[in-house]
Amino acid sequence: MEILLRLDSPTWLVRAAAVCRRWLRRASDPAFLGRFRALCPPRILGLHVQSGSCAPRFLAVPQPLDLAAASRRALQVLTPSVGTHRFRSAYLWDCRNGRLLVKIYDWPDGVYIVRSLLNQVPDVTLPAPPEPNEFFKGCRSKRMLLLEDDGDVTSCLSLTLSIDAPEVLAEFSILQSGVWGILQRAEIELEMVSGEGLPLQIMHSQKLVVGKKLYMLTYKFILALDLSTNSFFIVNLPDGPGNNTLSHAEQSGLYLINVREFELRIWYVAMCLVSYVM
């Protein structure tokens, strides 16, 4: 379908997909979409800012004409407007490929929903994630993360980290086809000196899921959790502590981005063998 491939903009592709069933089928084919993305790489519509307990804010990035409407729609979805009190007490947990994982605080307690950034479809409410069942005397933090879509919009990970230095216990469950899996657990004992701020670091660390692995960035190393084998492992930072951040790589994989003064250094962490390629 050489014509659809050359439309140069997702907006025109969406319109063309409505022309007839044959075109819709072509335009929905994953192989076709892969080729389309290669010719017309995804662009950032805007940045989402969530600071503290404030309501989420969306900052639009200036767009060419054909994407301006998409950006406006995203702005609408993410910006709380007066009167929609439902949204004022919402907290954005994660965002992935046009899906938003939002917790809506509502008496007596909150509910998680998956909202589409661009499609005018109703929110999908998630069943309540399973509660961690172990008593643990350390500090504890809960997190929800979206997993790769694969046609299942609600696929996500619920994670409870319980930290009693130097021990870290993860209890997690994966939501698939709307059903939470059995609660899994993994443990690790960290090498650390007493009084170190590591436990707090891990609680508040940046967390990213790539494939079946969860990465948590601390100032010392990346603590990784393999969700398929229920085991922790540690990825050392190639250049020691610093001003680091993690980011999804194009296909599957992970970028570690390091900022030193005006120098930006990016490492690529391959999926299985944990090696760095700069």
Next chain:
Amino acid sequence: MAAPESGDGNNGAARMVTLISSDNTRFEVEAAAASLSQTLQLTILDGGGGGGDGIPLPNVDSATLSKVLEYCIKHAPAAANGGAPNATAVDRAELERFDNEFVNIDQSVLYSLIMAAHNLEIEGLQSLVAKKVADMIKGKSPMEIRRTLGFPDPTPEEQAEMNAHMLEYGWAYE
């Protein structure tokens, strides 16, 4: 326009082949130009199309074939240079100018070209005409696209699907 000597023109005159359109018109062209078509290339490599034989093309009429060959003759020298890595900017600009003018044609001719480029597997021509049609439908609504391309009016069922799609992806229609 005379095509310059191509890489395989080692015996002085370039090798010629004859193509026969669906309405029985014979076209004599250099093998190098006809070889831009993946389908023809195989036949030509096997030694076909020479002499009085000719290669019949039952799916392409003479008007379309002459247009196709106009493209092939123009693009053959660059193709012979292996995508022309050493072509000058002037050469490239000239090809681009030619391409733009080449697709500035009636829609019916454009559609016959799409079919011919597809059947004959001429990669450059395929992407050139696809790009032209893509440019024609960019920014149009699904209904306008159907009209532009001469599709029949949608059935009520198809219309309902179209409306549902437009509702779901409202942002794409603002």
